[in-house]
Amino acid sequence: MIRKHGIKLTSATILILVLVAWQVLPTALDVPRFIIPTLSDSVVELKRMWTNEGLLGHILSTALYTVLGFVIGSLLGAVMGYLLGMSKFWEKVLSPYILALQIAPKVAFAPLFIMWFGYNSMPKLLVTVLIVFFPVLVNVLQAMRTVDRDLVNLARAYSLTRLGVFWKIEVPSTVPNLMAGLRIASTLAVIGVTVGELVGGNTGLGYLISYGGGQANAAMVFNAIILLTVIGFLLYVVLERIEERVLHYLPKSQH
Amino acid sequence: MALEFSEVSKSFPTQGEGSLLAVDNVSFRVEEGEFVSVVGPSGCGKSTILSMTAGLYQPTSGEVRVSNELVTGPNAHVGFMLQKDLLLPWRSIIANIEFGLEARGVGREERRARAMKELEHCQLSGFEDHYPYQLSGGMRQRAALARTLAINPEIILLDEPFSALDAQTKLLLQNSFAKTIKEAGKTTLLITHDLSEAVLMSDRILVLSERPGQVIAEIKVDLPHRDQPIKRRVLPEVGEYAAQLFKHLKLEEKAA
Numbered sequence: 001m002i003r004k005h006g007i008k009l010t011s012a013t014i015l016i017l018v019l020v021a022w023q024v025l026p027t028a029l030d031v032p033r034f035i036i037p038t039l040s041d042s043v044v045e046l047k048r049m050w051t052n053e054g055l056l057g058h059i060l061s062t063a064l065y066t067v068l069g070f071v072i073g074s075l076l077g078a079v080m081g082y083l084l085g086m087s088k089f090w091e092k093v094l095s096p097y098i099l100a101l102q103i104a105p106k107v108a109f110a111p112l113f114i115m116w117f118g119y120n121s122m123p124k125l126l127v128t129v130l131i132v133f134f135p136v137l138v139n140v141l142q143a144m145r146t147v148d149r150d151l152v153n154l155a156r157a158y159s160l161t162r163l164g165v166f167w168k169i170e171v172p173s174t175v176p177n178l179m180a181g182l183r184i185a186s187t188l189a190v191i192g193v194t195v196g197e198l199v200g201g202n203t204g205l206g207y208l209i210s211y212g213g214g215q216a217n218a219a220m221v222f223n224a225i226i227l228l229t230v231i232g233f234l235l236y237v238v239l240e241r242i243e244e245r246v247l248h249y250l251p252k253s254q255h
Numbered sequence: 256m257a258l259e260f261s262e263v264s265k266s267f268p269t270q271g272e273g274s275l276l277a278v279d280n281v282s283f284r285v286e287e288g289e290f291v292s293v294v295g296p297s298g299c300g301k302s303t304i305l306s307m308t309a310g311l312y313q314p315t316s317g318e319v320r321v322s323n324e325l326v327t328g329p330n331a332h333v334g335f336m337l338q339k340d341l342l343l344p345w346r347s348i349i350a351n352i353e354f355g356l357e358a359r360g361v362g363r364e365e366r367r368a369r370a371m372k373e374l375e376h377c378q379l380s381g382f383e384d385h386y387p388y389q390l391s392g393g394m395r396q397r398a399a400l401a402r403t404l405a406i407n408p409e410i411i412l413l414d415e416p417f418s419a420l421d422a423q424t425k426l427l428l429q430n431s432f433a434k435t436i437k438e439a440g441k442t443t444l445l446i447t448h449d450l451s452e453a454v455l456m457s458d459r460i461l462v463l464s465e466r467p468g469q470v471i472a473e474i475k476v477d478l479p480h481r482d483q484p485i486k487r488r489v490l491p492e493v494g495e496y497a498a499q500l501f502k503h504l505k506l507e508e509k510a511a
């Protein structure tokens with residue numbers, strides 16, 4: 001109990017220290033505000049963005065595409081992972097391509113998608129889906145390969161059908177890995193959307209970054225980065241909560 | 256008769272050409288309600304015999320019959336248990352016990368009722384809503400036995416179910432298994448490394464040779480208290496039976 005309080009207290013202290021440093025250091029070190037704006041500069045800019053730049057709309061748009069891209073990408077990744085996991089043949093056939101695509105830098109596809117689909121929300125959604133897809137796919141596939149053979153045999157001995165084995169043994173066995181994949185994917189989703197918005201379009205926090213950068217408005221860029229981080233953080237926390245509920249049957253490690 | 260192996264051989268393909276003969280021309284019978292143990296050196300094909308009885312592998316030649324039916328695949332006659340309890344960690348204990356009944360079209364309420372009954376038999380009352388990680392190793396094995404009994408198999412196959420347990424837990428668990436199995440009147444095939452366990456729990460013991468496994472001896476255990484290994488343990492004849500097994504397995508020569 002004391003330790004828990006201690007952790008929270010220390011954590012809050014660090015936050016306050018960072019904020020104070022942010023406010024005091026740039027002025028103290030004579031760094032101009034278009035290089036590093038102070039905390040209060042950023043707050044003032046945040047208010048201006050809210051009233052003049054339609055900040056809320058940008059936030060909502062980015063959040064929407066992050067979640068949408070994450071959901072679509074991880075759904076596709078999971079489905080593909082399970083399908084390949086059920087077929088040794090297709091897994092072997094496709095694994096070199098999967099590896100190649102996994103290594104390819106997905107964000108570099110953004111300009112291509114813009115050429116193909118134009119300056120709308122399609123490119124950023126596609127980049128996000130693509131970037132989310134692989135960690136989920138790879139985690140599920142990996143887990144499908146390592147499902148306990150004895151559990152599968154047990155299920156077979158109990159006359160479960162192939163589909164029964166899938167739903168009652170393979171899916172639950174792979175959920176921990178699936179959840180780990182989703183957590184990684186959630187942090188990547190924000191990157192996907194940001195790159196999509198940076199490269200093209202006129203909405204979203206990524207757009208505000210390139211817009212603010214063009215105007216040498218460092219405070220605007222700072223604010224957009226912080227808000228993007230918050231979006232990614234919230235998604236991660238939600239997933240963590242879900243994971244905790246779903247995986248309640250795993251023994252908690254003692255601290 | 257409950258189980259019959261007639262001239263069963265099993266070879267596994269090895270990497271490259273050729274194959275590995277694991278079980279060689281094994282024949283034996285197990286009568287209804289009988290408790291038979293199989294002992295033999297490591298790698299002699301004991302687990303393979305069990306898998307063929309469960310229908311997970313097909314023999315390369317020969318026939319396996321359970322309740323006079325040719326075994327051609329996994330079937331409802333047998334229930335098996337391994338050294339690993341194989342409880343599904345994401346299911347509560349009661350849901351684990353119900354697992355085997357689900358694929359057999361047993362309705363939800365009857366499933367629960369049958370599982371609760373087995374839970375009691377295996378002395379796990381009060382733990383139905385616990386998860387496997389919350390149980391001790393011995394309790395988990397009892398839960399696995401309850402799951403095996405719940406499907407009401409004609410034969411129970413046990414592959415070293417006690418070998419991962421400490422000596423005390425093992426003794427208590429052997430006793431509770433023996434009692435439960437005797438009460439249920441189940442035919443049982445126990446595979447074990449532990450010679451005294453074989454003597455304490457069985458009506459009959461089959462001794463297998465080194466790989467490829469062949470039946471080299473069959474020993475009838477003529478002792479009382481098959482349902483209470485703890486009582487059987489103190490009988491002076493136990494040592495003699497163990498010594499016989501010892502001799503058949505040529506353990507002294509090997510140690511020399």
Ligand SMILES: Nc1ncnc2c1ncn2[C@@H]1O[C@H](COP(=O)(O)OP(=O)(O)OP(=O)(O)O)[C@@H](O)[C@H]1O
Binds near residue numbers: 268
């Ligand atoms: N699926 C398989 N594929 C190939 N070889 C196998 C397979 N299963 C068993 N074997 C081989 O068959 C032989 C007998 O194996 P088995 O598991 O039946 O031995 P065992 O008597 O149960 O040994 P232990 O006492 O160590 O458990 C071993 O040499 C093993 O390598």
Ligand SMILES: [Mg+2]
Binds near residue numbers: 301302303414
């Ligand atoms: Mg074995």
